[in-house]
Amino acid sequence: MRRIISVLMENEPGALSRVVGLFSQRGYNIETLTVAPTEDETLSRLTMVTIGDDHKIEQITKNLNKLIDVVKLVDLTEGSHIERELLLVKVRASGAQRDEVKRSVDIFRGQIVDVTSNMYTVQVAGTSDKLDAFLQALGEHTIMEVVRSGVSGIARGEKVLSI
Amino acid sequence: MELLSGGDMLVRALQDEGVDLIFGYPGGSALHIYDAIFRQKGIKHVLVRHEQGATHAADGYARATGKPGVVLVTSGPGATNAITGIATAYMDSIPMVVISGQVPSDKIGEDAFQETDMVGCSRPIVKHSFLVKSAEEIPAVVKKAFYIASTGRPGPVVIDVPKDVTNPADRFPYEYPEKLRMRSYTPAGKGHTGQIRKALALLLSARRPVIYAGGGVVQGDGAELLTELAQALNYPVTNTLMGLGAYPGSDRRFLGMLGMHGTFEANTAMHHADVIFAIGARFDDRVTNTPGKFCPGAKIIHVDVDPASISKTIVADIPIVGTVQSVLRDMLDMLRESGEQPDQSAIVDWWRQIDDWRERHGIYTAPRYRTDGALIMPQEVITAVHEITGGDAFVTSDVGQHQMFAAQYYRFDKPRRWINSGGLGTMGFGLPAALGVKIAHPDSEVICVTGEGSIQMCIQELSTATQYHLPVKILCLNNQALGMVKQWQEMQYEGRLSNSVYEESLPDFVKLAEAYGHLGMKIERREELRDKLAEAFAIKDRTVFIDVYVDPSEHVYPMQVMPNGSMRDMWLSKTERT
Numbered sequence A: 001m002r003r004i005i006s007v008l009m010e011n012e013p014g015a016l017s018r019v020v021g022l023f024s025q026r027g028y029n030i031e032t033l034t035v036a037p038t039e040d041e042t043l044s045r046l047t048m049v050t051i052g053d054d055h056k057i058e059q060i061t062k063n064l065n066k067l068i069d070v071v072k073l074v075d076l077t078e079g080s081h082i083e084r085e086l087l088l089v090k091v092r093a094s095g096a097q098r099d100e101v102k103r104s105v106d107i108f109r110g111q112i113v114d115v116t117s118n119m120y121t122v123q124v125a126g127t128s129d130k131l132d133a134f135l136q137a138l139g140e141h142t143i144m145e146v147v148r149s150g151v152s153g154i155a156r157g158e159k160v161l162s163i
Numbered sequence B: 001m002e003l004l005s006g007g008d009m010l011v012r013a014l015q016d017e018g019v020d021l022i023f024g025y026p027g028g029s030a031l032h033i034y035d036a037i038f039r040q041k042g043i044k045h046v047l048v049r050h051e052q053g054a055t056h057a058a059d060g061y062a063r064a065t066g067k068p069g070v071v072l073v074t075s076g077p078g079a080t081n082a083i084t085g086i087a088t089a090y091m092d093s094i095p096m097v098v099i100s101g102q103v104p105s106d107k108i109g110e111d112a113f114q115e116t117d118m119v120g121c122s123r124p125i126v127k128h129s130f131l132v133k134s135a136e137e138i139p140a141v142v143k144k145a146f147y148i149a150s151t152g153r154p155g156p157v158v159i160d161v162p163k164d165v166t167n168p169a170d171r172f173p174y175e176y177p178e179k180l181r182m183r184s185y186t187p188a189g190k191g192h193t194g195q196i197r198k199a200l201a202l203l204l205s206a207r208r209p210v211i212y213a214g215g216g217v218v219q220g221d222g223a224e225l226l227t228e229l230a231q232a233l234n235y236p237v238t239n240t241l242m243g244l245g246a247y248p249g250s251d252r253r254f255l256g257m258l259g260m261h262g263t264f265e266a267n268t269a270m271h272h273a274d275v276i277f278a279i280g281a282r283f284d285d286r287v288t289n290t291p292g293k294f295c296p297g298a299k300i301i302h303v304d305v306d307p308a309s310i311s312k313t314i315v316a317d318i319p320i321v322g323t324v325q326s327v328l329r330d331m332l333d334m335l336r337e338s339g340e341q342p343d344q345s346a347i348v349d350w351w352r353q354i355d356d357w358r359e360r361h362g363i364y365t366a367p368r369y370r371t372d373g374a375l376i377m378p379q380e381v382i383t384a385v386h387e388i389t390g391g392d393a394f395v396t397s398d399v400g401q402h403q404m405f406a407a408q409y410y411r412f413d414k415p416r417r418w419i420n421s422g423g424l425g426t427m428g429f430g431l432p433a434a435l436g437v438k439i440a441h442p443d444s445e446v447i448c449v450t451g452e453g454s455i456q457m458c459i460q461e462l463s464t465a466t467q468y469h470l471p472v473k474i475l476c477l478n479n480q481a482l483g484m485v486k487q488w489q490e491m492q493y494e495g496r497l498s499n500s501v502y503e504e505s506l507p508d509f510v511k512l513a514e515a516y517g518h519l520g521m522k523i524e525r526r527e528e529l530r531d532k533l534a535e536a537f538a539i540k541d542r543t544v545f546i547d548v549y550v551d552p553s554e555h556v557y558p559m560q561v562m563p564n565g566s567m568r569d570m571w572l573s574k575t576e577r578t
Helices: A015-025 A054-066 A097-107 A128-138 B006-016 B028-038 B051-065 B077-091 B118-125 B135-150 B193-205 B215-219 B223-233 B264-272 B324-338 B344-361 B378-388 B401-409 B430-440 B459-467 B483-492 B509-515 B526-538
Strands: A002-010 A032-037 A043-051 A070-075 A081-092 A111-115 A119-126 A143-148 A152-155 B003-005 B021-024 B044-047 B069-073 B096-102 B128-131 B156-162 B171-173 B209-213 B237-239 B254-257 B275-279 B299-304 B318-321 B394-397 B446-451 B473-478 B519-523 B544-549
Touching (some): A002 A015, A002 A054, A081 A128, A097 A119, A119 A128, B003 B006, B006 B028, B021 B051, B028 B069, B028 B096, B028 B156, B044 B459, B051 B069, B051 B077, B051 B096, B051 B430, B051 B459, B069 B077, B077 B156, B096 B118, B096 B135, B118 B128, B128 B135, B135 B156, B193 B318, B193 B324, B209 B223, B209 B264, B215 B223, B237 B264, B254 B401, B275 B324, B378 B401, B378 B473, B378 B526, B394 B401, B394 B430, B401 B446, B401 B483, B430 B446, B473 B509, B509 B544, B519 B526, B526 B544
Parallel strands (some): B021 B044, B069 B096, B128 B156, B209 B237, B209 B275, B275 B299, B299 B318, B446 B473, B473 B544
Antiparallel strands (some): A081 A119, A081 A152, A111 A119, B003 B171
């Protein structure tokens, strides 16, 4: 099962490598990983998407909690939550293709953020599924380059992850 | 406030932490620290002959005393040589602080002379690590390192110190922090009362209970309380390899060790148990055999200070996270308050069954090895040493058959007496560990049980024993081969002894011991075994290397059947299977 685990950790050098190291050391998967400082500059927030059954996820969260640099963590997929991923994609767009691409961008509520006579750079934000669907709609042949940010997430309602 | 250089701060912080002993080896990046050590008095430094020896000696010291072992090494090869010993301590949850010199901060990343990324190299085998960025950080880092190493599930902590940080020319105000708060680290304390109550109720309802106690009971100083509980309930106890001594080995309730080379009665009782009370143990693969076949009828209570150990390989029915001491104390209080007792007739029947198993195949009810041959049997060497030392020695060991024979036949009555590398299985551990134990307990008998293979992996430490006058006994069960490897090759590879025999290449250990200034003794004849051993153990002021030639064909039994065996599937001898 796909899980989104969000981690607050000390904003120290080496903290990220401990988290990543734990995953390789214990044979856990990382699908996506994002990390950036929070409003409290001594803390970083790391969000990762991983896949595993309940037993594996329990081990992952326990072992993450064991890392000295990890202050707090939450499995966002345990409750209702909002997840977003950012996609930037360079698309071939010339002649009749230009309108076609633009329509797809509108349907997926994306934005064209850079243009040349032969291509668009498109930005789309949304769930990973939505981004997948958008790429599929564009079709392999038009895509020149894809970059995705990995998933960020936050719980719905008043629940917060803070210290 | 007093102004100190980084090097002096480091040494002062260690003193303020109560450290009086360091095992180490100097080198370029650590020289400012070594100079600071030269100029002080409170801390004794033991110069080993190889950094691996330093870590094992500190480890032995820590296991024998419960205090963190402290190691000081230089950068690069000094640091990498320490890695095996750090991993050994990590796998067995031993408190240790390893200080490594590092190249100057501005050289880090430039492939400087003797540079290695110690924080990176050690990352998967430490509880935590620090790279010191400035001298002002040193007191707080040292305080944190000792706190982390010795609380919760203990483990090694590395402090990597770039040389410029210890520069004697730069001085800073020194103050050792009295208190420490870490928002990201809260070791487990007391167990959940409700869970403990549930566990006790289940334990009292058991008809075929087994208490399965591991190294956590030794490390967590819970042996006395565990003994009290087991005796109050009259329940059988088995210990893991790491847990030997957590329950008195000579008590009738003790079933012996469990697992791969556990006793018939311990493994069989586990298999048939209806309630297993696991405490300070982690259901290691050398204990459970095939997890899917592990103790099919048992409900499992699992007490551990580390939540990640619970339900890792075997799912616990009643998990309890807490220190061994607090959980046992709470449980004993609840037991006394309730006044309840287990079903006596069920427990009497259970004991009758266990005693029958003991009678049939137990290694303590009759010798299960050959007693009429001309060759010395390794089991009788350990049995004789147990008698001669009154069962009261500190016994360290290396890894292999001799380790299993020592674990089976030196029946430890007290915790912290049996010191071996259980998790990592590090050959070379025994001798340096024995030196660390001897420094901690100079008036006690300290024996390193080893083999002619293992001893050669850290034999250089014989020289350390000379320099610091550490009169330990080295008991080498010499079978002229890598006994355990050979046993597996004989059992599983149709006797193809691939690279496990020494073919006349062994040194003369007697002369070797003498070359280091020690006493060497060789025992080859069965009839002289006891007298010679008694003679060796009468010598108290010298290191004695006792090279005992044992039957090279002997195997360690019982041995669980692998793969796909359950707890009760064992080889009992070369021809007999359960």
